[in-house]
Amino acid sequence: MHLTWILTKRELGAYFDSPAAYVVLSVFLLFTGWFFANPLFLENTASLRSVFDLIPFIYLFFVPAVTMSTFAEERRAGTLELLLTLPIRDWQVIAGKLLAVVIFLGVGLAATLLYPLSLSLMGDLDLGQTVGGYAGLLLLGTTCGAIGMFASSLTRNQIVAFIIGFGIIFVLFLLDKVTVFAPGWLAGVLEYLGTDFHARNMMRGVIDSRDVLYYVSVTFFATLLTAYSLSRRPE
């Protein structure tokens, strides 16, 4: 376990040592800030609704951008071989990197805590919805992160990793939005498979084990695929 954490710390160091991380985080905060302040001042709505609705959209681009380097860059630079010949198991490498991605996404989300904080000073904040929303977004981010890392494990080119990651995450994001075109029996399945659907459930303030289970199992599945992709050791 502690090897995983040492790796996570290195990954976080790599993120926060590079200016790209701050640019990406600033853009993230700029967008969310706009979508928070706009309804607040123009429509007099004291709600996190628009921020919560926006973040899954931002994650479509944001998460693959964060994860695209995880394995692709290591493969390109050859450090993957060094990493995988250290006395550490492949799954620990994946776990360490995923943990770093989740912490990075968590830092972005934590910065937006300013919005609910300011709302609570001005009026009534629905604590259930806020907690549920943040939990849902973090789970959504983790799932997308695991998928993005899988995409990154397929190639040595970060741009290709970004596009593959974006593609998969986008399809999963769309699934519950195309149910009108699907026959009734399929609609329920599609809805359940959609990543966004479960986050929106949680934003209502209901933390349902089915939603949590969905994120955990998709994350697990994506991680398994990554492990398989790494075990093939193509070069």
Add this chain to the structure above:
Amino acid sequence: MIEVDHLVKLYGAERAVNDISFEVKQGEVLGFLGPNGAGKSTTMKTITCYLPPTEGTVRVDGRDVRTDGLEVRRRIGYLPEHTPLYTDMVVRDYLAFMARMRGVDPGDVRDRIRDMAARCGLESVLHKQIDTLSKGFRQRVGLAQAMIHNPPILILDEPTTGLDPNQIVEIRELIRSIGQEKTVILSTHILPEVQASCDRVLIIHRGNLVADGTPGELQAGYQGAQTVHIRVDADARAVWQVLAPLEGVEVAHQEQDAEGWTHCVVSTREKADLRPELFRLAVENGWTLAELYRDEADLEDVFRQLTSN
């Protein structure tokens, strides 16, 4: 220490390593020699547990790479080809990270870094970011990370590629000093390197082991042409007329210099030493003999003979 037994590695249908067996004893410095793409790196990658063997077994310290990979990896310090490093890190941080990942106690990390910096000559660059370093320094950082946990075995894939001559000498000296206490496998396609640093040489060609022995043994077993140089004060044509009719001997090169000396290179496929015969001929024809020597077969000849078909 390391036993490779009937190792086969396939990449798809291609046999990168074809039934190689060898053993490395403790404290030995073993050189893998072979043209590019011969299977040197692949063999090393199976020993370091990066690639699983397709067939055969690889054991390090009695532990199978397939079933006991973590224990094998703990005993090995590995420097892959092209010296991959996290170039965005500072040397000290990088060494600390690798030390922790390789199982060095947090309390010992400082001491280990200091030792390695002294040994590999890194004191002056510990605070520099790796991507600002020269190739020679990067190579030393790569060696330092491989040795940071004081492993009994070091595996170095082409440790001197891309260095300038001075750096090559430095790295070679470093490897020789390491080789006094550790088991080392290094690969190269540069022959003098093997002669300079290895106790034993394996020549690999197209995935097959074609030679195994000390550099001296390989030279002794060489079955190639014998070449003798002779320099006399006679006319080139006269020399040719004497030497050409000799049976089984070929005049490979002949040249008369400005001072009138004729330099002649003769070669034969026969084992018998040509020098007494040439001396006799020189005396017989009244030539003054300035030079008469035989080319020793060097590893280069052995290598070319074994890998040129």
